[in-house]
Amino acid sequence: MDTQIDAILKKNQLSVTGSRKRILELFLTSTGGALAHGDIEKKTGEKFDRVTVYRTLQTFLEKGIIHSIPTVDNSVRYAMCKETCAGGHHHDNHVHFVCSVCSNTICLDTVLIPEVKLPEGFQPEECQMVVRGVCKDCH
Amino acid sequence: MDTQIDAILKKNQLSVTGSRKRILELFLTSTGGALAHGDIEKKTGEKFDRVTVYRTLQTFLEKGIIHSIPTVDNSVRYAMCKETCAGGHHHDNHVHFVCSVCSNTICLDTVLIPEVKLPEGFQPEECQMVVRGVCKDCH
DNA sequence: TTTTCATATGCAACCGAGTTGCAAACAAAA
């Protein structure tokens, strides 16, 4: 596990530091879906400065290690990217699910966003779909 | 026009005040899609207090006069509801389009959000779909 | 029209999320 984390950081030309290791570990071991900034601060026991967490997430985002997820309640969450994600450009064409009971955000990797036919003149570039409801654990 | 505004307010048991009339007028005459809080402040020429604008939007939202729209960039925008919207509960099942050139948000009333098949155990309640791209005016 | 009363407004102060500049701490390479 520790070697895996080091490998991911090195592969992205990032120096291996305490906060990066810890935050990356959280993403790798997280079972309850995507993580918000607040979740990370809590789970690290406020060991790292708020600013460090923000900057680490920013860095991971730029390198394509994680991707951001839009939510209905206007907060930002993050999840690990799949292998196919390269720096900056994500294959993030799956539906996200937000549970209204446990408020976890889950990547439904197997559910692809369907194509929609837009009115004349509209050129789509990117599409996001968020479903709110009850997840399979809270059901 | 003025009578129409008064009628909408009265129908929703709201007293007719300057700020409510002006903000409602903005929504009725707005051609460039949905309005963000900032747009409203600008268009009213800072005539009303920030707080008043916030509270007016809140009120309209509760009464179902307007509905909120999720955006990719995590800002909140509002648009007029269709006749079929009742207080608090919206028939907001259409796709929203955010233009990456003019950054207007447009309700594509004619484009309904397609049904998606979720994995076993997931119960959907609400679904939102946002397409980012170039709108027909900027095209 | 005037009076009354609930409601809406404006102000000031506050809150939380996120950002920036800078000095100190640290990882990686020499």
Added chain:
DNA sequence: TTTTGTTTGCAACTCGGTTGCATATGAAAA
């Protein structure tokens, strides 16, 4: 071990949004 460029933590700040309270105002009664 020393050097150097990057990362971290702190403080201070910005921005969007909220709250409490006194004042102003709309609507309904007199």
